[in-house]
Amino acid sequence: MAASQTTKIALTVAFFGILSFLFGVIAENKKPASGTPIQGKGVVICKFPSDPTIALGSLSVVTLLLTAIAGHVAVYFPYKGKTVPVQALFQSASLVIFFLIAEAVSALALAMMLWATIVEGLHHSRNTHYNLDTTCPTAKTGLFGGAAFLSLDASLIWLVCQILTLNARADYLEDDSKGDYGQVYATELEASGTANPAP
Incomplete structure (x- = not known):
């Protein structure tokens, strides 16, 4: 049961991370280098x-946010209840x-992707310029692609966090179940009948 929970969370982190990466890379490839300037009156x-x-x-x-949320779940989730x-x-x-x-890395990827998306949207919506020399620019080349690779990096690092979390949980639960050394020793002696030998 715990393995399937672990696997499901890991697959969720990886799935959304890869989706975010793919959307960013395709956005970079589909982005036009510039718009076409049409001269008007002034x-x-x-x-x-x-x-x-x-x-x-x-x-x-959106998928990067879901990756970060799933990454936090991977760390804080109560495995095996x-x-x-x-x-x-x-x-x-x-x-x-x-x-x-x-x-x-998640915050940086999110900031870069948001920045590129917002800038691209502003260029499209504010398309009237009074500077007659404008070249109708779009978002800076490489922003979408860079943010996409950071998204992929973030998902991989969240997966490493899950592995380290499972190790830390195992260490804590093993130490917790062993109890105090003195208590274990006293229990063993009582079980063997040598703790309080009869006079």
């Missing part, structure tokens, strides 16, 4: 080809380091 109106860049960027943002205190989990230095890296 203005330039930029005409952009119909492309799915903004929709793909938005889908990438047993909850482990957060303080016990984060006694593992490697888990703390990877958790912070996962948070930072």
Whole structure:
């Protein structure tokens, strides 16, 4: 049961991470280099080809958020129905380091993807320019692609966090089940009948 829970969570993290990556890469490939300037009376109106860049960027943002949520579930989920205190989990230095890296990479990927999507949307909506020399730019080349690769990195790091979480949980539950050394020793002696020998 626990293995299937672990697998389902891992597959969810990987699935949404790969989707976010694919949406970002396709958005980068479909983004036009620039619009077509149409001269008006004292203005330039930029005409952009119909492309799915903004929709793909938005889908990438949503799936990246789902990746981060699934990553947090991977860390905090009570596997086998047993909850482990957060303080016990984060006694593992490697888990703390990877958790912070996962948070930072997810936030950076989200910021880049949002930025690229918003900028692209603004270029499309604010297409009337009073600068007659405008070249009708689009979002900077590489933003969607860079954010896509960061999304993929984030999902991989969340998977590492899940592995480290499972290790930290196992260590905590094993230590918790063993009890105190003195208590175990006293119990063994009582069971063997040598704890209080008869006079």
